[in-house]
Amino acid sequence: MISRLRLALVLGSVTALGPLSIDMYLPSLPTLEAELAASPASVQHTLAAYFFGMALGQLFYGPLSDRLGRKLPLAAGLGIFLLASVGCAIAWSVQSLIALRFVQALGGCAGMVIARATIRDLYVGADAARMFSAMVLVMGLAPILAPLAGGYVLVHGGWRTIFWVLAAFGTVALVATLAALPETLERSTRRTGSLGDALGRIRSVARDARFVVPGMLLALPFAAVFAYISSAPFVLIQYFGVRVEAFGWFFGANALGLIAGSQMNSRLLRRARSAVILRRAIRLQTMMALVLLATATTGAGGLPGVVLPLFFVVASIGFIAPNASAIAMTPFGADAGTASALLGTCQALAGVVATVAVGFMPGSGAVPMAAVIAACTVLAWVIDTFGRRRP
Numbered sequence: 001m002i003s004r005l006r007l008a009l010v011l012g013s014v015t016a017l018g019p020l021s022i023d024m025y026l027p028s029l030p031t032l033e034a035e036l037a038a039s040p041a042s043v044q045h046t047l048a049a050y051f052f053g054m055a056l057g058q059l060f061y062g063p064l065s066d067r068l069g070r071k072l073p074l075a076a077g078l079g080i081f082l083l084a085s086v087g088c089a090i091a092w093s094v095q096s097l098i099a100l101r102f103v104q105a106l107g108g109c110a111g112m113v114i115a116r117a118t119i120r121d122l123y124v125g126a127d128a129a130r131m132f133s134a135m136v137l138v139m140g141l142a143p144i145l146a147p148l149a150g151g152y153v154l155v156h157g158g159w160r161t162i163f164w165v166l167a168a169f170g171t172v173a174l175v176a177t178l179a180a181l182p183e184t185l186e187r188s189t190r191r192t193g194s195l196g197d198a199l200g201r202i203r204s205v206a207r208d209a210r211f212v213v214p215g216m217l218l219a220l221p222f223a224a225v226f227a228y229i230s231s232a233p234f235v236l237i238q239y240f241g242v243r244v245e246a247f248g249w250f251f252g253a254n255a256l257g258l259i260a261g262s263q264m265n266s267r268l269l270r271r272a273r274s275a276v277i278l279r280r281a282i283r284l285q286t287m288m289a290l291v292l293l294a295t296a297t298t299g300a301g302g303l304p305g306v307v308l309p310l311f312f313v314v315a316s317i318g319f320i321a322p323n324a325s326a327i328a329m330t331p332f333g334a335d336a337g338t339a340s341a342l343l344g345t346c347q348a349l350a351g352v353v354a355t356v357a358v359g360f361m362p363g364s365g366a367v368p369m370a371a372v373i374a375a376c377t378v379l380a381w382v383i384d385t386f387g388r389r390r391p
Contacts, residue, residue: 010181011111015112017081017111018108020169022047022229030238031154042098044355049099050105051226052352053348054345057107057110058109058341059342061073061109061114062117062202062340062342065113065114065185070117070121070184073114074114078111078173081104082167083107085104088166089167113344117339133263150162151246202338205342213383217278217324217384218343220377221376221380222350223353223372225313227369230354230355232251232369239365240306253311265322274323274326277323278324281316285316286377288313289313289374289378292370296370297363297370306366354372354376
């Protein structure tokens with residue numbers, strides 16, 4: 001049996017590619033706008049393209065990992081991520097960067113899918129939720145360190161150097177996967193059949209209420225966080241005048257809250273059910289999102305009035321993600337890869353919608369971001385309230 005520590009370290013590292021690829025280059029968005037002679041909307045499309053690539057790629061890796069095992073598809077995805085990161089570093093226009101970011105996501109999302117499926121191969125229920133919490137502890141370092149590193153790399157090396165750093169991290173993740181991660185899906189339990197059979201399993205899981213409700217309760221809170229991620233550079237740097245080098249400290253504080261929440265969640269699971277913790281975390285996130293909307297609209301509190309409720313919105317994910325993931329995947333042991341892929345696809349598509357919605361939302365400053373965050377969290381609260389009443 002693989003040790004929990006080694007499993008958490010390896011899976012946390014490959015899953016961290018997603019946050020790293022998003023968060024590390026966030027401080028460079030205003031710079032990209034100037035250097036590539038691009039509009040603010042087209043620069044934000046480099047984020048939307050990454051989210052869209054995550055959505056499509058995960059649907060591919062899930063059924064594939066149920067059929068071929070976990071290790072081979074993961075290694076292939078990491079290889080794609082590595083090559084696409086090099087391509088991003090030498091991109092010649094914002095259009096080429098958008099396309100390469102899409103390919104980069106197609107590779108990087110393998111870790112997100114297969115990490116969840118690997119945990120489901122080995123654990124169920126509260127044990128799975130604890131392992132998800134441990135993985136969040138490892139991968140949570142990425143959103144703390146990535147914006148800080150990205151800001152300093154941007155100042156001293158330029159935005160292209162950020163993608164060279166991502167290529168180096170992808171190389172480390174690939175080596176760790178090949179050297180330290182065992183295959184967790186036995187040959188006797190692997191799926192067989194045609195592409196039509198795989199599509200049929202996707203439809204079957206997607207229609208199951210045991211998956212749909214917790215899946216939405218995972219996707220919508222993450223959509224709120226994606227709205228924050230895509231807007232933070234413009235809100236903090238351009239609107240509030242935060243220095244590029246200091247941007248990472250604000251971003252890292254929220255990520256630290258997420259890590260703290262995940263570790264508190266692991267302790268709470270010893271005396272409370274996952275569903276109860278999930279419900280209370282969704283209520284907390286909704287309340288804080290409404291406070292954020294009020295302060296952003298009225299201007300009350302200035303920068304602290306925006307930053308403080310945002311902290312709790314993001315920290316709530318530390319409770320929501322492990323429990324919603326465990327609840328959604330527990331009934332689908334034979335289709336763990338497929339269920340994991342659908343979870344990730346829902347998250348990514350919600351992120352695309354939230355990112356685009358912020359751009360179309362009227363208002364200035366933090367108002368568009370706060371409005372989208374509030375809409376996502378209120379909808380999650382509604383689904384939780386009425387979803388629990390289903391017989």
